[in-house]
Amino acid sequence: EAGVAQSPRYKIIEKRQSVAFWCNPISGHATLYWYQQILGQGPKLLIQFQNNGVVDDSQLPKDRFSAERLKGVDSTLKIQPAKLEDSAVYLCASSLDYRYEQFFGPGTRLTVL
Amino acid sequence: GEDVEQSLFLSVREGDSSVINCTYTDSSSTYLYWYKQEPGAGLQLLTYIFSNMDMKQDQRLTVLLNKKDKHLSLRIADTQTGDSAIYFCAERKGFKTIFGAGTRLFVKA
Numbered sequence: 424e425a426g427v428a429q430s431p432r433y434k435i436i437e438k439r440q441s442v443a444f445w446c447n448p449i450s451g452h453a454t455l456y457w458y459q460q461i462l463g464q465g466p467k468l469l470i471q472f473q474n475n476g477v478v479d480d481s482q483l484p485k486d487r488f489s490a491e492r493l494k495g496v497d498s499t500l501k502i503q504p505a506k507l508e509d510s511a512v513y514l515c516a517s518s519l520d521y522r523y524e525q526f527f528g529p530g531t532r533l534t535v536l
Numbered sequence: 537g538e539d540v541e542q543s544l545f546l547s548v549r550e551g552d553s554s555v556i557n558c559t560y561t562d563s564s565s566t567y568l569y570w571y572k573q574e575p576g577a578g579l580q581l582l583t584y585i586f587s588n589m590d591m592k593q594d595q596r597l598t599v600l601l602n603k604k605d606k607h608l609s610l611r612i613a614d615t616q617t618g619d620s621a622i623y624f625c626a627e628r629k630g631f632k633t634i635f636g637a638g639t640r641l642f643v644k645a
Contacts, residue, residue, distance in 0.1 A: 427578070465540070465624050465635035466579065478631060514578055521631040527578030 425449065427528035429515050435534045441503040444531045448496070448517030454478075455492055456525065457500050458514040466514055472498065473521070505535045540636035542625050547642040554612040556639045558625030563606055565627040570599065570610045573622045573638070582610075582623075617643045 428447040436442050448455050453474050458466035469488065470480040474495040483490070487506070492498040502509055512530040541559045548554045560568060566587050571579040585592045585599045585608070592599045598611040612619055622638040 463637065465626075465637045467635075468632060471631070516578070524581050524584075525579075525633065527580070529576065529578050 427515055427517055427526055429513075429528040429531055431531055432529065433532050433534075435536065436505055437536050438507055439504040441501065442505055442533060443502075444500045444513050444515075444533075446498045446500070446515030446517075446528060448498070448515070449526055452517035452519055452526075453495070454518045454521050454523075454525075455498050456514075456516040456518075457490055457498070458516065460512045460514055460530070462511070469500070469513075471521070478521070502533075505533075507535050509533060510535045540625055540627055540634055542623075542636040542639045544637065545640050545642070547644065548615050549644050550615060550617055552615055554610075554615045554619070554641055554643075556610045556612075556623050556625075556641065558608040558610075558636055560606050560608060560625065560627040561634070562627060562629050563603060565629050567628040568599075568601060568608050569624075569626040569628070569633070570597075570608075571624040571626060571635075573624065575621075579624060612641075615641075615643050617645055619643055 455472045457469045460466045469483045470490045471478045472492045475492045490500045512532050514530045515528045516525040518525045569584045570582045572582050573579045596613045600609045620643045622640050624638045625636040626633050
């Protein structure tokens with residue numbers, strides 16, 4: 424079975440620029456997660472989708488971050504405009520349902536200069 | 537506290553046992569997890585324990601749970617160089633999973 428796919432793997436931008444990340448979850452997985460992992464820290468949940476509805480976005484900085492999951496499959500996470508402190512690895516994960524094991528993608532490493 | 541807490545580093549010799557400790561926050565958490573992260577990769581679920589269990593063994597891995605102290609540990613028997621990675625403790629609270637900062641395990645040959 425194919426795993427969670429993410430692209431790009433690496434991105435370098437200047438502050439105040441915009442950036443978008445893409446995630447393709449495992450087929451049939453209803454729950455999709457976006458995490459931010461700052462160097463030396465554990466993953467922090469940004470947003471959790473159940474199909475195409477948002478379950479939790481309480482830690483998403485909504486003034487600059489947005490995410491969507493059209494048709495309940497692929498998802499994109501956007502940052503506009505980026506700040507230096509957004510430098511991190513952005514991990515996408517999916518699970519059959521929130522009660523089941525999360526499968527993680529390889530992540531996108533974002534560097535904001 | 538609000539955070540899942542872990543020590544940051546552990547160094548062991550190849551062949552020895554490794555014990556990674558974690559303190560979690562909520563005694564009502566239903567599942568507790570151990571994830572492994574290798575360089576440049578996402579997290580991989582190693583094992584989990586349900587909150588009504590005290591111990592779970594899976595090949596070289598042993599998980600011990602002390603609910604009274606909210607303490608979770610992961611023991612890796614016969615540690616190998618391939619076990620070098622970051623190990624994350626996590627707890628499920630409702631529909632959310634909260635991760636610790638990770639313990640970096642160094643295995644010396």
